[in-house]
Amino acid sequence: MPAKVALVTGSSAGLGAAIAKALSRDYRIVVNYHSDLSKAQKVVEECTRALEEDGTSMTPRSHIVKADISVRSDIIKLVEEVMTVMGRLDVVVSNVGWTRIVKFSDLEQNMNDEDWDRCFSLNVKSHLWLFHAARPYVQANSDGGSFLVVASLAGVVPAGSSIPYSVSKAAAIHLSKCLASFPEQVVESMRDKTILKRVVDLDDVANLAKTVVLNGSLTGQNFTIDCGIAL
Missing domain, CATH: 3.40.50.720 (NAD(P)-binding Rossmann-like Domain)
Known part of the structure; x- marks a missing residue:
């Protein structure tokens, strides 16, 4: 070789x-x-x-x-x-x-x-x-x-x-x-580590974005959508 x-x-x-x-x-x-x-x-x-x-x-x-x-x-x-x-x-x-x-x-x-x-x-x-x-x-x-x-x-x-x-x-x-x-096995590994046993869905993120936009009392906030992996 x-x-x-x-x-x-x-x-x-x-x-x-x-x-x-x-x-x-x-x-x-x-x-x-x-x-x-x-x-x-x-x-x-x-x-x-x-x-x-x-x-x-x-x-x-x-x-x-x-x-x-x-x-x-x-x-x-x-x-x-x-x-x-x-x-x-x-x-x-x-x-x-x-x-x-x-x-x-x-x-x-x-x-x-x-x-x-x-x-x-x-x-x-x-x-x-x-x-x-x-x-x-x-x-x-x-x-x-x-x-x-x-x-x-x-x-x-x-x-x-x-x-x-x-x-x-x-x-x-x-x-x-x-x-x-990330290969598929890594994605599966991450899914197993979450409390909800799933990966984040795009619709979930979109719905939160809509909530933030429509809420006049929110400013300067950071939102985490991770199915509980960081808890």
Whole structure:
């Protein structure tokens, strides 16, 4: 069986390069870059050296792929090239992101539509596109694999280089949770843990929403509909 393969996007420099190097003793590495081939080559040289020192004989030990991660078709081609050259894909680290630094507290500086669109394209949608493209290959492995999204503290607390960046990083975190979909056995397990022995019905939520809207005495309240699982 070929040695396992890890793809790290945006890995010609910075955090992506550091992650690629950290994984290089355990995985054959695919380095993705957008504009600077020389930097990508340096990262690959270090990763290859680490594999050689560890005694990995499988070739190719590493590979470089140029791809614009803001373009879905480029992502599809990226994954296809990984499979063609490396033969398998076990780990995907979705590391690419984008921001433009503005004053966080100045709303006017955070009202640029192009910033919002680019932040969501690179900080959210690119992760989804990469997950979708890589998923069938990762799942084909007998022992599965891993898909890691690199977010930011700005996605946890309202801070950072801009509001679009902070909001898009929060969306990336939530997207990751959504992609970690619940198989049916997990849903059944959750149902068994509820006091009412059922899962929440959409009509129940809709009826509560109607009650809240029509009740003029309610404000600032948080309502939990969970069939008693939190009790």
